[in-house]
Amino acid sequence: MSTDEHLDPIPDRFILQPPVFHPVVPYVTTIFGGLYAGKMVMLQGVVPLRAQRFQVDFQCGCCLHPRPDIAFHFNPRFYTVKPHVICNTLEGGLWQREIRWPGVALQKGASFLVLFLFENEEVKVSVNGQHFLRYRYRLPLSRVDTLGIFGDILVKAVGFLNINELPCSRTLPRGLWPGQVIVVRGLVLKEPKDFTLSLRDGATHVPVTLRASFTDRTLAWVSSWGRKKLISAPFLFYPQRFFEVLLMCQEGGLKLALNGQGLGATSLDQKALEQLRELRISGSVHLYCVHY
Structure with missing residues (x-):
C-alpha cells in the first residue's frame, strides 16, 4: 500500500472487494466500506424463460428478524401483460409509496447488464448500456452495507466498483x-x-x-x-x-x-x-x- 493511501480520510474505500461469479440465489453479501457517492454496483445475469420476478435490495443490515430497512428496492416483474419495474423503500417494516417504470429493457431468456451508480442524492440505473431510471434516496446512503438478490434470476457476476477518473x-x-x-x-x-x-x-x-x-x-x-x-x-x-x-x-x-x-x-x-x-x-x- 502506498503512502498516499494512508492519508485518505476514508480507508475502507481501499478494501478490495473482488467480483463474485455465479453466486447461488438468494444471495446476500456485505458491501465492503458501505455505499457512498461515486460507488457503482454491476449485475450481470440472465432472465429465465419462466421468470415471474426478481429483486435487488440495497439493505441496512442483513438480519432476518426484524427485517432490515431497504434503502433501494429494484424489482422487475414479468408476470403482467406489460413487464415493468417497481422501486421502493422499506423503513421500520413498512413499504413507502412505490414508483413504477414501464418498458423495462429486460427480456425473458436474454442476458443483461445492470449498473447501479450511486450519487449524492439519487441512484441512477442503466440496463444494457442505456439509462433507465433514477431514484431519489429516502434513507441515508451511509446506512447501506448489504446487497441482497432474490427471485427468478441467474446471476453471472456481481461487481463493486469505485469510479476513478482517467487518466x-x-x-x-x-x-x-x-x-x-x-x-x-x-x-x-x-x-x-x-x-x-x-x-x-x-x-x-x-x-x-x-x-x-x-x-x-x-x-x-x-x-x-x-x-x-x-x-x-x-x-x-x-x-x-x-x-x-x-x-x-x-x-x-x-x-x-x-x-x-x-x-x-x-x-x-x-x-x-x-x-x-x-x-x-x-x-x-x-x-x-x-x-x-
Whole structure:
C-alpha cells in the first residue's frame, strides 16, 4: 500500500472487494466500506424463460428478524401483460409509496447488464448500456452495507466498483522490486478504443508501456524508444466485461498476466525498476481497483 493511501480520510474505500461469479440465489453479501457517492454496483445475469420476478435490495443490515430497512428496492416483474419495474423503500417494516417504470429493457431468456451508480442524492440505473431510471434516496446512503438478490434470476457476476477518473496516476514511492505485484481491475466500456498502462521514472520518462488496442485486438509492450513488441496471445479484453491485469516484478523485468492467463514478460534491469516512480492508466475502461 502506498503512502498516499494512508492519508485518505476514508480507508475502507481501499478494501478490495473482488467480483463474485455465479453466486447461488438468494444471495446476500456485505458491501465492503458501505455505499457512498461515486460507488457503482454491476449485475450481470440472465432472465429465465419462466421468470415471474426478481429483486435487488440495497439493505441496512442483513438480519432476518426484524427485517432490515431497504434503502433501494429494484424489482422487475414479468408476470403482467406489460413487464415493468417497481422501486421502493422499506423503513421500520413498512413499504413507502412505490414508483413504477414501464418498458423495462429486460427480456425473458436474454442476458443483461445492470449498473447501479450511486450519487449524492439519487441512484441512477442503466440496463444494457442505456439509462433507465433514477431514484431519489429516502434513507441515508451511509446506512447501506448489504446487497441482497432474490427471485427468478441467474446471476453471472456481481461487481463493486469505485469510479476513478482517467487518466489515473498512482505514485510508487520506492519504485519496484522483485516479488512486487501490481493489480489493476476494471470494467471495459461498451465501445472501447484502447487501454494503456505506463510506468514512469522520476524524470517523467516512460521506460515501459502496456498498450491494448480494441480496434485491431492487439496487446503490445512499447519502450521509451518507441519500439513496439506485440504480445502473441489471445486478446482477453471484452466490452462490458471485467478485466484483471497483473504485473509481477521479477529479476530482469516484468511478467504480465491478464484475467489469470500468463502472457509473457518484458525486460528491465533492476536499476531501471527501482527508478520507476509513477503508474499511469488511461483508456476506455471504468477503473475500480489499483493495488500494489
